[in-house]
Amino acid sequence: MVDRRAWAIAIAILVGCRNDPTRIVVIADSDLPVPESIDGVRFVVDARDIGGDVVTREVDLTTTPLPLVLPVVHDGGPHGPVTIEAHALDGTAAIVSRAARLAFSPSRSIALHLVLSSSCAMRQCDASQTCVDGACAPIDVADGALPEWTGRDALTPITMGEPDASTPIGPMGDAGAGDAWTAPPADAGQCAAGCACRQTCDSACTCSEGCDCTLSCPGGGDCQDMRCDGADCRYEVRGASNVKGRCEHGARCTIDAVGVSNVLPFECRDTSRCDLDCSGTSNCELRCDGSASCLLRCDGEWGEDCVLACNGTQTRCADDLVVCNRACP
Numbered sequence: 001m002v003d004r005r006a007w008a009i010a011i012a013i014l015v016g017c018r019n020d021p022t023r024i025v026v027i028a029d030s031d032l033p034v035p036e037s038i039d040g041v042r043f044v045v046d047a048r049d050i051g052g053d054v055v056t057r058e059v060d061l062t063t064t065p066l067p068l069v070l071p072v073v074h075d076g077g078p079h080g081p082v083t084i085e086a087h088a089l090d091g092t093a094a095i096v097s098r099a100a101r102l103a104f105s106p107s108r109s110i111a112l113h114l115v116l117s118s119s120c121a122m123r124q125c126d127a128s129q130t131c132v133d134g135a136c137a138p139i140d141v142a143d144g145a146l147p148e149w150t151g152r153d154a155l156t157p158i159t160m161g162e163p164d165a166s167t168p169i170g171p172m173g174d175a176g177a178g179d180a181w182t183a184p185p186a187d188a189g190q191c192a193a194g195c196a197c198r199q200t201c202d203s204a205c206t207c208s209e210g211c212d213c214t215l216s217c218p219g220g221g222d223c224q225d226m227r228c229d230g231a232d233c234r235y236e237v238r239g240a241s242n243v244k245g246r247c248e249h250g251a252r253c254t255i256d257a258v259g260v261s262n263v264l265p266f267e268c269r270d271t272s273r274c275d276l277d278c279s280g281t282s283n284c285e286l287r288c289d290g291s292a293s294c295l296l297r298c299d300g301e302w303g304e305d306c307v308l309a310c311n312g313t314q315t316r317c318a319d320d321l322v323v324c325n326r327a328c329p
Helices: none
Strands: 023-030 040-046 054-060 068-073 082-090 093-102 109-116 129-132 135-138 198-200 205-207 212-216 222-229 232-236 242-248 252-256 262-268 273-277 283-288 293-297 306-310 314-316 321-324
Touching: 023 040, 023 082, 023 093, 040 068, 082 109, 093 109, 093 129, 093 252, 198 205, 205 212, 212 222, 222 232, 232 242, 242 252, 262 273, 273 283, 283 293, 293 306, 306 321
Parallel strands: 023 109, 198 212, 205 222, 212 232, 222 242, 232 252, 242 262, 252 273, 262 283, 273 293, 283 306
Antiparallel strands: 023 068, 040 054, 040 082, 082 093, 129 135, 293 321, 314 321
């Protein structure tokens, strides 16, 4: 087994007594290759249920090796629940996500392992669940279920050009409260000028080069002209009736088409990278040209309900996955 160095980031989510040892130590790891499949990890800590904020932190895996260790420090107030997420990133696209909802254990440092497994790539679970070893499992962690963390004294903090890792984040303090750490409201300050970052595509819609967009189709909707042109796009079309779109000119697209009646088809071209989840879809086709790379998840009958038209090298992977012009995750 390769001996890999663990790195640490500390987030204080509430302001109070700084001598309290109560914390959740998050250990994030993955079996996905770096940088071929993933190049970063995003942590999200949601402490709003106990009077705190939502805070985020991203780590560049090309300069910082896995596993990553994130101490989340309790600094006063109720002990839970808090929700902690880890997302394995390819650029801005989340390839695998894990989440846990739990409480701090008073006066203890407990270890929460979030393994970003390749078997969970493109796996969609309900809001009350998270993917574990390729299957959806409850997000809630029972009190007393986690072991003690004993290795924090050996950790080395990451230098990321942000405020000191011990800076408190919360509505009750003044010192750096929210400074460069608080997740903004959806789209606030994140949508570049000239971009339409959130679009409902019951008529034609396009995400242009240089933009980061979410393109959606309502449940039961008919959205047949959804275009991502050299941009980073998330297609949220779950439960729609008919969906048709294309990703071109180097676009990076993640398409959640779970439960769609017909994907008619989706086209991936011009060096674009497309990940399409057609779980529970009646009729799904992804067309991938020779310069593009594609991943399709589909639990129907391959060659009938599920088609990956690959102009290049096609590989059948585990967990209902087929890839074109890339390695299995």
